[in-house]
Amino acid sequence: MATVRIPETPPLTEIFQAEVVKRNLDRFQRGMDVIFDRDPPVVGATAKDVVYSKGTLRLYRYRPVTDEVYRIPLVLVMSLISKPYILDLSPGQSLVEYLLREGFDVFMVDWGVPRPEDSRLTLEYYVLEALPRNVEEVQKVTGEQEVSLLGYCMGGLFALMYSGIFQDAPVANMVCAATPVDFEGMGMFRRWSDRRWFDVDRIVDTLGNIPPDLIFRSFEMLRPAERWAAYARLFDNLWTISG
Amino acid sequence: MPENNDRPDVGQLWRSWLTDTERQWNAFFNDVMGTDSFGRFLGGYMDIYSTFQRLVAQNMERSLSTLNVPSRSDVLELSERLSSLEERLSSIESSINTLAEAVGHPSRPAAVTQLRPRRTRQPRSQPAGAK
16 A cells, blocks of 8 residues: 655744745845835846837837947847837846847837827838838948848737738848737637627727736736736745845 | 755645646636637627727716816827827938938937947858858
């Protein structure tokens, strides 16, 4: 007969050891920092210049950190939904920083936070007008004809549409990250937004820009338990986060 | 704290339990919310929500108009006009820059124009002379 092994719990003396007490004090202190938003993390800190702007749109050029860069500039095309600093989180944890160190000349198309009047902007504007204009600016600044595109999330869709529509688009390379290309795979979203019961035109006509909270909740509903588990994991890891 | 390999790590057990529980709850909710009936319910909710929003907006517009106070749509209209002015200014600025560059007086911010790194870098795996 197999014996059931009951996990031993550490004796009380160990629980109250100085290291454990210190860890929990650190956890408490960092928890308070998070709750009261003290010492917020620095995001998007890599040095950059605005090359072109229009409305909320900004085209940034990150300052190269090497004397010699690859010939073809790299343009990061961001999403309309997520924040642009997701690719430049914090010093030491930044894709932009890594690319600069590796010798790329990095640009970023940041669409900004849409304003109420931007609700009239269409896909045509982003793909046929704005993105080509940004590519032109990159060409002007670098003197190079070709560009490499790295599209993130919805930015990947823009980059794909742009390259597909303009046969002479000067795109040497393209990378899409977190870009939904085959929507067959988005089962839940497809079911929720089925035309039989979801009138997207009516919602857009009424709300204008879709409120961020609505988008956030929709994504959250794909994995409803994730948020609470994330809080638990944050609590677990709080003491390891450097202050 | 001294390491004892015979004793299971309580923290690790808790983390595994958390991951399993999260996965199970997500699977359960996905089963419930992945149905047509839930989609229909969600569509109905959005329908009611947008109708309510529209009614509130219409009534607010009427009330503000009666009180002779600018409404949201008036502010948006102003904002649109400002945006179009901004665009015009930006296009004039761009034309001036192009002209200035043509006559040898670039007016772009120095930080952007002075960045002229050599564009000759090659991938590490390739020999230096390869194209």
